[in-house]
Amino acid sequence: MLRITELKLPIDHPDEDLRPAIVQRLGIASDDLLDFTLFKRSYDARKKSSELCFIYTIDLNVRDEAAVLHTFADDRNVNVAPDVSYKPVGQAPADLQQRPIVVGFGPCGIFAGLLLAQMGFKPIILERGTEVRQRTKDTWGLWRKSVLNPESNVQFGEGGAGTFSDGKLYS
Numbered sequence: 001m002l003r004i005t006e007l008k009l010p011i012d013h014p015d016e017d018l019r020p021a022i023v024q025r026l027g028i029a030s031d032d033l034l035d036f037t038l039f040k041r042s043y044d045a046r047k048k049s050s051e052l053c054f055i056y057t058i059d060l061n062v063r064d065e066a067a068v069l070h071t072f073a074d075d076r077n078v079n080v081a082p083d084v085s086y087k088p089v090g091q092a093p094a095d096l097q098q099r100p101i102v103v104g105f106g107p108c109g110i111f112a113g114l115l116l117a118q119m120g121f122k123p124i125i126l127e128r129g130t131e132v133r134q135r136t137k138d139t140w141g142l143w144r145k146s147v148l149n150p151e152s153n154v155q156f157g158e159g160g161a162g163t164f165s166d167g168k169l170y171s
């Protein structure tokens with residue numbers, strides 16, 4: 001799989017312009033572009049509004065990958081797509097005797113629990129706070145009515161503090 005970075009298109013371009021833009025960038029026949037997926041799209045808003053554009057990072061398969069790589073050997077924006085798949089660091093033994101304990105069900109605990117489960121370790125997750133529905137009521141109770149429940153609030157409970165973030169968390 002190949003990756004193109006820094007592919008620029010006008011911000012108002014129709015979706016169907018993406019494929020021809022990739023084909024043109026690579027200088028290949030349209031049929032030779034087998035498939036593509038959008039890895040990342042960002043905005044370039046550094047210039048005046050009439051020049052706003054999208055900048056794409058695209059992963060794609062072509063009929064003759066070696067030939068394309070050869071053509072673009074000196075182009076830092078056309079490369080083999082990096083393998084970013086997660087490689088588990090271990091696997092639980094079939095006769096697992098002891099189960100790991102994860103304390104807290106915030107973003108870190110959720111992710112640790114997920115990975116441990118995927119590796120077969122059957123984690124036990126302990127969470128001191130309440131489930132998310134009750135927690136949301138308690139948290140809004142503080143923010144709207146100034147009533148603090150010291151055991152159920154924005155910090156403690158299912159989802160951790162991340163439950164009330166505006167979504168910038170990345171893993």
Ligand SMILES: Cc1cc2nc3c(=O)[nH]c(=O)nc-3n(C[C@H](O)[C@H](O)[C@H](O)COP(=O)(O)OP(=O)(O)OC[C@H]3O[C@@H](n4cnc5c(N)ncnc54)[C@H](O)[C@@H]3O)c2cc1C
Pocket residue numbers: 103104105106107108109126127128129154155156157158159160161162163164165166167168169170
């Ligand atoms: C209002 C708010 C908005 C935020 N907005 C953003 C944002 O927009 N973007 C962003 O990136 N970050 C944001 N953050 C920060 C982000 O939420 C934290 O960085 C993130 O939640 C930390 O994750 P964590 O799993 O390490 O800890 P926490 O989310 O704090 O999770 C810890 C969990 O452990 C539990 N726990 C604690 N002690 C015990 C115990 N003794 N036994 C059992 N369980 C226990 C807690 O109840 C909690 O559920 C925000 C935080 C708050 C409070």
